Amino acid sequence: MVSLFRQLVWEGTVPIAIKLAPTSLPTSSDRPLDTYFIQAPRISYLPFLIPEIRKNLCDLVLDETSAAALREEDWWFEAENGGVMKWHWPIGLLYDAHLAAASAAESYFPASSSTLTAPMTLLLHLTNPPTDKLLMTPSLETLKSSFMSQSKEADFLRWGSTRRMTGLRKTEQDGLWDGIREHNFDNFWKVASKIFPNPNPLSPSLGSTPPTPNPDGAGGGVTTNDAYAVRSVPLRLFLPDAPAIQDLYPPVTDSGIHITLGDLLTTHLPLLFPNGKGMQSASFPAAYAMVQGIEPPLDAEVGWLGASLAGADGWVNVCVGLRA
Structure with a gap:
């Protein structure tokens, strides 16, 4: 039975909506395409999502010159309602903590937390990472x-x-x-x-x-x-x-x-x-x-x-x- 629960944890996913922060959008960008949705594994981490986000969001929204100049080590995520996302936390923990904070602030759960599957909206910043709040750079090493x-x-x-x-x-x-x-x-x-x-x-x-x-x-x-x-x-x-x-x-x-x-x-x-x-x-x-x-x-x-x-x-x- 334990292998079943471990398999369920492993296969668990959470919905995430990635938006480019307004400050990261050049005036020539295609703004209607500024959001990308991902069903991310709970046991994974945000840095693993970067190649997919770059291919399916940044390279489409930004012009060729701006996209080529991106430095992924400068990327960082912020919750839409505030709060820098920690690179070293599993995505499932980020999601659960986000919903717990939303419930405390907005009475998000009227009855049961298990009934909610709302996407967690994250703002992607492409420059100026807050080094005082991030304990690590988003490198895989x-x-x-x-x-x-x-x-x-x-x-x-x-x-x-x-x-x-x-x-x-x-x-x-x-x-x-x-x-x-x-x-x-x-x-x-x-x-x-x-x-x-x-x-x-x-x-x-x-x-x-x-x-x-x-x-x-x-x-x-x-x-x-x-x-x-x-x-x-x-x-x-x-x-x-x-x-x-x-x-x-x-x-x-x-x-x-x-x-x-x-x-x-x-x-x-x-x-x-x-x-x-x-x-x-x-x-x-x-x-x-x-x-x-x-x-x-x-x-x-x-x-x-x-x-x-x-x-x-x-x-x-x-x-x-x-x-x-």
Whole structure:
């Protein structure tokens, strides 16, 4: 079953409308063609879209001389309602955070966030990137370095060391990246299965003693790779206009009780999620949590989320929004 959820995450897409910023349009441009629509993979990144955007938007809108003079390292994206887009965030996280911010500002979700499929409109600027707000240039080399750093950090949180990541051969590490770049599920998971935990159908029952994490994977037992044997689930909470909340999120308590998403939200956001529920009621909560574009039930176990709904870099990104 876990492979099914991983496949669904991998095949997930989001609608994006790319518009050239008015300041990037010369007076001689064909302005009616200033928008390009893309159905982008959630696990991908904005720099991967640049060749397609250049071919199907910039080269058509701009005159030949202006198009030839473009420097892609100067490109940057901005949300239509404000906010510089981070190159190193997965596209799915950018989309979910964008909708969460829109819901807080405009009561965007009257009933259920899962019913919305509105495109995320981004303004493409072709010059003058805000270097004080962008931590990296949009080069694939820099993006790959950021991805590997995020993957190693996730590896350390899970197992207490980065040995699973650093133990990969260079061809395997390149295979991880190539799997994302080429959007090839089988090639990516051929390597990623050595790093990610798997939910064990025989994982400990409520009240039993959880298995002890083994960062080396020694011993040969399947429980050393169990989602409930990890030291901590790599997970971040994102709220509109606030720094991400990151902590150690073990999948089970010391007494062996499986920790749920609702437990985690109640601990870190008690005003929004008292007793593991939204601010108003379970049937119509004022606060919601979104992972990979869906609202998982608040009784979903954190260990299962880490094994099934994590991004390609190993992180579970939980975006929290408000409803009117």
